[in-house]
Amino acid sequence: xxxxxxxxxxxxxxxxxxxxxxxxxxxxxxxxxxxxxxxxxxxxxxxxxxxxxxxxxxxxxxxxxxxxxxxxxxxxxxxxxxxxxxxxxxxxxxxxxxxxxxxxxxxxxxxxxxxxxxxxxxxxxxxxxxxxxxxxxxxxxxxxxxxxxxxxxxxxxxxxxxxxxxxxxxxxxxxxxxxxxxxxxxxxxxxxxxxxxxxxxxxxxxxxxxxxxxxxxxxxxxxxxxxxxxxxxxxxxxxxxxxxxxxxxxxxxxxxxxxxxxxxxxxxxxxxxxxxxxxxxxxxxxxxxxxxxxxxxxxxxxxxxxxxxxxxxxxxxxxxxxxxxxxxxxxxxxxxxxxxxxxxx
Amino acid sequence: xxxxxxxxxxxxxxxxxxxxxxxxxxxxxxxxxxxxxxxxxxxxxxxxxxxxxxxxxxxxxxxxxxxxxxxxxxxxxxxxxxxxxxxxxxxxxxxxxxxxxxxxxxxxxxxxxxxxxxxxxxxxxxxxxxxxxxxxxxxxxxxxxxxxxxxxxxxxxxxxxxxxxxxxxxxxxxxxxxxxxxxxxxxxxxxxxxxxxxxxxxxxxxxxxxxxxxxxxxxx
Numbered sequence: 270x271x272x273x274x275x276x277x278x279x280x281x282x283x284x285x286x287x288x289x290x291x292x293x294x295x296x297x298x299x300x301x302x303x304x305x306x307x308x309x310x311x312x313x314x315x316x317x318x319x320x321x322x323x324x325x326x327x328x329x330x331x332x333x334x335x336x337x338x339x340x341x342x343x344x345x346x347x348x349x350x351x352x353x354x355x356x357x358x359x360x361x362x363x364x365x366x367x368x369x370x371x372x373x374x375x376x377x378x379x380x381x382x383x384x385x386x387x388x389x390x391x392x393x394x395x396x397x398x399x400x401x402x403x404x405x406x407x408x409x410x411x412x413x414x415x416x417x418x419x420x421x422x423x424x425x426x427x428x429x430x431x432x433x434x435x436x437x438x439x440x441x442x443x444x445x446x447x448x449x450x451x452x453x454x455x456x457x458x459x460x461x462x463x464x465x466x467x468x469x470x471x472x473x474x475x476x477x478x479x480x481x482x483x484x485x486x487x488x489x490x491x492x493x494x495x496x497x498x499x500x501x502x503x504x505x506x507x508x509x510x511x512x513x514x515x516x517x518x519x520x521x522x523x524x525x526x527x528x529x530x531x532x533x534x535x536x537x538x539x540x541x542x543x544x545x546x547x548x549x550x551x552x553x554x555x556x557x558x559x560x561x562x563x564x565x566x567x568x569x570x571x572x573x574x575x576x577x578x579x580x581x582x583x584x585x586x587x588x589x590x591x592x593x594x595x596x597x598x599x600x601x602x603x604x605x606x607x608x609x610x611x612x613x614x
Numbered sequence: 615x616x617x618x619x620x621x622x623x624x625x626x627x628x629x630x631x632x633x634x635x636x637x638x639x640x641x642x643x644x645x646x647x648x649x650x651x652x653x654x655x656x657x658x659x660x661x662x663x664x665x666x667x668x669x670x671x672x673x674x675x676x677x678x679x680x681x682x683x684x685x686x687x688x689x690x691x692x693x694x695x696x697x698x699x700x701x702x703x704x705x706x707x708x709x710x711x712x713x714x715x716x717x718x719x720x721x722x723x724x725x726x727x728x729x730x731x732x733x734x735x736x737x738x739x740x741x742x743x744x745x746x747x748x749x750x751x752x753x754x755x756x757x758x759x760x761x762x763x764x765x766x767x768x769x770x771x772x773x774x775x776x777x778x779x780x781x782x783x784x785x786x787x788x789x790x791x792x793x794x795x796x797x798x799x800x801x802x803x804x805x806x807x808x809x810x811x812x813x814x815x816x817x818x819x820x821x822x823x824x825x826x827x828x829x830x831x832x833x834x
Contacts, residue, residue, distance in 0.1 A: 350741070352714055355767035360716050360741070422719050425680050430633060473677045550766055550800050587766060 272330040272402040273459075279578060280496070280520055280542050287606035288572050289330035290599045291405075291544065291580035295337070296356045298323045300588055306353055310337050313389040320394055324402060327595050330578075332398050334391040334406045334458055336585065338417055340383035341409065341449075344376060345418040356585050362420040367427045367438050370419050375445035378452045388456045395457020405498075406458030410465025411439065411446040411489045412482040413502070418442065428467075428481070439485050447492045454495040460520055462498045469504025469525070478509050487516055496520035498544060501528070503583045511536040526551075526582040530570045542576045547598070549583025557593035564601035572605060617648070617656035624685075625661040629668065631681040633688065640689050650693035658689050658730060665817045674815075676719075683723040683816060686730045703732045707823055708751045709760040710738035712771045717764035720794055723816035724760060731820035744775035751788055757830040758823050760791040761809075769796050769807050776808025786833040789826035793819070 270278070270286045278285040298319030299309045309319045320332045339349040339359040346363020364370045378384040394404045409417060415438050416424040428435045450461055467473050467482045490497060499506075499513050500523040507528040513519060514537050521542030524533045530546055537543065547563055555563070564579060571577035579602055586595065620643050627636035643653050665682050668674045674682075707728060711721055718740050725735045736754055738746060742761075751759050759779075763769040772792055779788050792809035804812045810829075813822040 350714060350716055352767070355714075355765065358714075358716055358765075421717075422722065425677065425719070426684070429631065429677055429681055430684070471676055474675050477675075477677055550796070553766060554800075554802075 271400075272328075273398075273400050276330050276403045276578070279576065282540070282575060288568060288602045289578045290602045291331050291578055292327070292329055292595055292598060293333065293336065293549075293581055293583070293585050294323045294327070294329075294595070295333050295335065295407075296585045296588060297590075301326050301592075306357065307351055310335060310340075310357060311386065313386055313393055316386075316390040317393040317397065321397065324398075326592065327599060329595075329599060331403050331405045332394050334394065334404065334453060335387045336407045337387070338409055340387060341414070341417045343383045344381040345370075345373065347417070354588065359417065362416075362418060364419045366423060367415075367419065367431070367434050370415065370438055371441055373418075375442065375448075378445075378449045384449065384452075388452055391453055391456040391458055395459075399457065403459045404457055406450075406453035406461045408446070408449055408453065408461060408463060410463045410467065410499075410502075411443050411485050412465055412467040414446050415439070415442050416466075432481070435481070443485065443489050447489050450489075450493045450495075450497075454493070458495070460496045460498060461493065462500050462523065464500040464502040466502040466504070468499070468506055468509050469501055470506070470508045471504040475508050479512060483509075483512055490519070491517040493518060498523055498542075501525040501545075501582065503549070507533055507536060514538060514541045521576075521578070523580065524582065528582075530567060534571070534574055539574060540576065542578065543571060544578040544580045545571075546582045547580065549581045549586065552581065552590035552594050553587040555594060557591065557597040560594040561597040561601050564598045565605065568601060568605040615646075617652065618660070620648075621657045621660040624657055624689075625664050628661055628665055628682040628685050629674075629678065631678055633681055633685055636685040637688055637692075640692050644692065653689065653693050654730060654732075658686060658693075659820075662686065662727060662730065662817050662820070679723065679815060679817070680719075683726045687726050690726075690730050704734075704824070705827065706734045706736060706754040706756045707758045707760060708736045708738065708747060708754065708756045709762070710742035710747060711740045711762045712768055712775070713741055713743050714771055715763045715765070715768035715794075716740045717762070717794070720764070720816065721760075721762040724762070724793065724813075724819045727816045727819055728760075728823060731823075733820075733823060744771075744778050747775055748778050748782070748788075757787070758789045758791055758826045760793065760819070760823065763792070763794045764796060766796050766800070766803065769794065769803055772807040772809065780808075787830055789830050791819075791822055791826055 275285045276289045279289050299306050301322035302319040304315050309316045339357050342359040348360040350358045350360040497518050498521045505525045505528050521544050523544040524546045526546050526548040624639050725737045729735050747759050761772050789810045792812050797812045798814050811822050813819045
């Protein structure tokens, strides 16, 4: 059973040889391939090679398209802060106000150099891994997308104090979100992970998400022609997780490390796939043994119900994390499967 | 109505994210003749302290905190004459995001609340080199530098400021407050980057800065 079959089997509730294992290792690929972060995030071939290095080293059950949201900012005139120690970040947004954003045309992703890099890297990954390892595309959710164009402060202010204007902004930016999602799928992404910060309890209370953002998510998801995982963006998501099953094309929900996995399962029911929920930041300071134990606890909670993928919860695993910690995740899943089989052998 | 009652009403407006309602409350308080500085210290400040308690219990989101900070800003603008600073009775402080960090929302909110609480805030913005933090603190006579970082990688850049302070023989006299999302997730990071203390949110920043300022004076 290869990774593609394992993941697709899990998502559709079929028997699999072991629980699939995901880890967000975008920038980490540069560390493994020996290329600079600048190189892997500007040269599609170099990025694809870095994901191959990740795949060769760890043999996890995904390869990821470039996870670099600042390129969306750059596509709207923003600036990026580059560093060799972390994933490039948005330095400043390109658009200063909702009014300016409303007068800015939404580009076709294929026409923007920074986004065409992401699409070309996706195409190259799909060429190498089609039906062998799932190619997972990553993009920000529709409700947080304007913050990459105009900055989180102005966007929060618009959302909280100018509801009508916020609605207009989302109506304006949603087609861009949908076209980026569909472009990733068209280039060969098997599934999209959509990180929606507005769904976390740290950002917005349930009522705000349910009334203002969930309809936007539902509307845009129905226009995306492929499976989608709804992702917590590093926060907790259990306060709204029961609202998510039934979204068009929902393949699963990635929960935060501080969400309770058992509670998440109870809230979404048995058929919704759950992904998580190892502490992302813990990777930098924990030993392989500790990560193994944490993984084992997740597996004991999540695996018996099926429809579960073990994963770190959050963005990129820190570059300072030891490779042994990532190996430990996979070993925990393999050992869990072995223990499960033993009684029948 | 006394200041305690007004403060409770303001607190309710903040929790309900009712910015217009809060504005009405402050207008009414001022119309009744309460001194603007008393409005800040006896109406706004206790409401902020109560919000801090809610945040500690993880009962508030960033959205509510954001609205609360705007209400605090609105109140300040109404109570402090245009063109003038706040009372600044608590002294000068320096804040900014450490080098390579560009997540300004939390720092901006901290600045608003510190200003509301009576500090004279020197906000250096994003991507601030450690040398500039120290230089500014010495220039304005600050006893506390507040450094923000959202991510673990940028948080580690704060260590260089710690070393600069120590190398100048200012440890204990010039205090280092650290904050940002990553410190809430990993409290042990405060000591790891050499911080003298941290606040979980903007609302409780005043309490932290007050404590560090007092400790600094005790050393001096």
